[in-house]
Amino acid sequence: MAKAKFTTSSEAVTAILNESIPLFANHGFSGVSIRQVANAVGISIATLYHYFPDKKTLYLKSIEQAFSDKAEGLTDVNNTPGTTEERLKLFILRFTELMSGDPNFRLLLQRELLDADNFRLQLLAEQVFKEQFQNVLDLAKEISPKCDSHLMAISIVGLILFHLETTPIRMYLPEGREEHNQPEVIAHHVFMLLKNGVLKCSD
16 A cells, blocks of 8 residues: 655645545445545544544544535525525526535435434534525525424425436436436426426415
């Protein structure tokens, strides 16, 4: 194993996370060892432990890193002026684009939901997703005050994610078309569903 050389701690952490994200995405938390990550980076196990005290910390940081660009992009949307409808449309488009461009993150999320480790799920909810979900929650409250804002927020995110997760099989279903995989097409469809249906939610 050729030893990797880093000039700064930040460079080392970035290199470790860049290798651990696809490993965890493809093999899950239980399917990846610290040795595998160290070998992929080209460092010793001791060096890896210098930056991450245990596998759970490395795993959580990997998901946090994979989500960071999405959080940044969505924060920009939340700070964009416009009507509630305009901000919803922009959020849906941006979220769809960000998620469609990162299959590793989608795999990480799917694996966590399938593993259903309550301790890790709670940490992820509180340490990684809480702030951005609160932003979606606030938007949902503006969209339709009479609806359950938590369920509304989950529905907005879920509609987008399900379209992306079913991409491998949708082409084989009746009337499936290649254009259905385009982020802008998915985003427009989800927005119109919400605009014409969910936005009219009442007691």
